[in-house]
Amino acid sequence: MKKIILLLSLLFILIACKEDKKPDDTNLHITGYIKGLKKGTLYIQHIRDTALISIDTIIINGKSSFESHLQLNSPEMLYLFLDRGQTNSIDNNLPFFAEPGEINIKTTNDDFFEKAIITGSQNxxxxxxxxxxxxxxxxxxxxxxxxxxxxxxxxxxxxxxxxxxxxxxxxxxxxxxxxxxxxxxxxxxxxxxxxxxxxxxxxxxxxxxxxxxxxxxxxxxxxxxxxxxxxxxxxxxxxxxxx
Structure with a gap:
């Protein structure tokens, strides 16, 4: 019984460490909250050869917060695109000038672009x-x-x-x-x-x-x-x- 308890304790510690661990090969941590959004998909995109390319996809299902770990070679303009799973409005693409470090994005589902508050980037x-x-x-x-x-x-x-x-x-x-x-x-x-x-x-x-x-x-x-x-x-x- 003691061995089982010990094994379970070690398992919980390993799980906790895994959840807290940040990817070693990233230098940008994006956190955010979209008030009123309960379901949808977020795409973080950048421009390559005149085309928008997705570099991360985040599924929103019940929780309005999100986060992403990315690797940037140098600061650049990124785009947070929101797919609400219905007819897209024109207010669904949010540009932000990303740079290595911690960036936070707060906005709303109804005014995704207009109400956005982005902090953590001097650029x-x-x-x-x-x-x-x-x-x-x-x-x-x-x-x-x-x-x-x-x-x-x-x-x-x-x-x-x-x-x-x-x-x-x-x-x-x-x-x-x-x-x-x-x-x-x-x-x-x-x-x-x-x-x-x-x-x-x-x-x-x-x-x-x-x-x-x-x-x-x-x-x-x-x-x-x-x-x-x-x-x-x-x-x-x-x-x-x-x-």
């Missing part, structure tokens, strides 16, 4: 700050588009030209703001990411300045290498066209 904090200011430019464009449509209906050519010029000015301000933001945060991976995703068709001088301002660590990251290669390709292309 994400910077990206979120950028996104809030970017929204102002987006709102300005939408207002001008609405005015432009009205001007077309009224056949007001002078107003159409004026609105077109205002649109150009908004675009220029957006590009300059993004370039400055990426430059000021070139010691973080969000810097080259914004250069590649937001102003990839900007003047070479902006992209080149951001690329040269990256820290050594960022320059060797995924987005740092991509920006360096992208700038190099543009320079080669420009050089060939001048011949």
């Amino acid at each position: 994400h904090d910077l990206y979120e700050e950028f996104s809030k200011i970017k929204q102002r430019f987006t709102n300005s464009r939408l207002d001008l588009i609405e005015k432009s449509m009205k001007a077309v209906q009224d056949n007001n050519k002078a107003l159409q030209d004026s609105i077109s010029e205002q649109m150009n000015q908004v675009t220029k301000r957006h590009y300059l703001f993004t370039a400055n933001y990426a430059l000021n945060n070139a010691r973080y991976e969000v810097g080259p990411y914004l250069a590649l995703s937001e102003i990839y068709n900007a003047k070479l001088k902006y992209l080149d300045t951001i690329q040269k301002s990256m820290s050594e660590e960022v320059a060797t990251s995924r987005y740092g290498k991509m920006l360096t290669e992208y700038v190099r390709e543009i320079k080669v292309k420009n050089s060939d066209s001048e011949k």
Whole structure:
């Protein structure tokens, strides 16, 4: 009897150790809670060769919390996609700038994107700050588009030209703001990411300045290498066209 009790005790200890043990080959621990979600599937995805690829799948069945252990070679943008098992709404994909360490995601089933609170990543904090200011430019464009449509209906050519010029000015301000933001945060991976995703068709001088301002660590990251290669390709292309 004592032997049986001893064996059971050892078994419980081994099980407990197994549950508490973190995977040795991971450096990112994601925890989260989705209020109101009782059933569905979460996919953690990243972009490879212009396609979204799932790197982890989490089944939600009765419990609204979730966690994931992943290996990141360097900080990068990931996407938390929610499949509710029914017609997908547009509010089902949540981007977050992941980096090694502990990241927590809290949101709701009804407002999956809008109510999300993400903590634990400096890169994400910077990206979120950028996104809030970017929204102002987006709102300005939408207002001008609405005015432009009205001007077309009224056949007001002078107003159409004026609105077109205002649109150009908004675009220029957006590009300059993004370039400055990426430059000021070139010691973080969000810097080259914004250069590649937001102003990839900007003047070479902006992209080149951001690329040269990256820290050594960022320059060797995924987005740092991509920006360096992208700038190099543009320079080669420009050089060939001048011949």
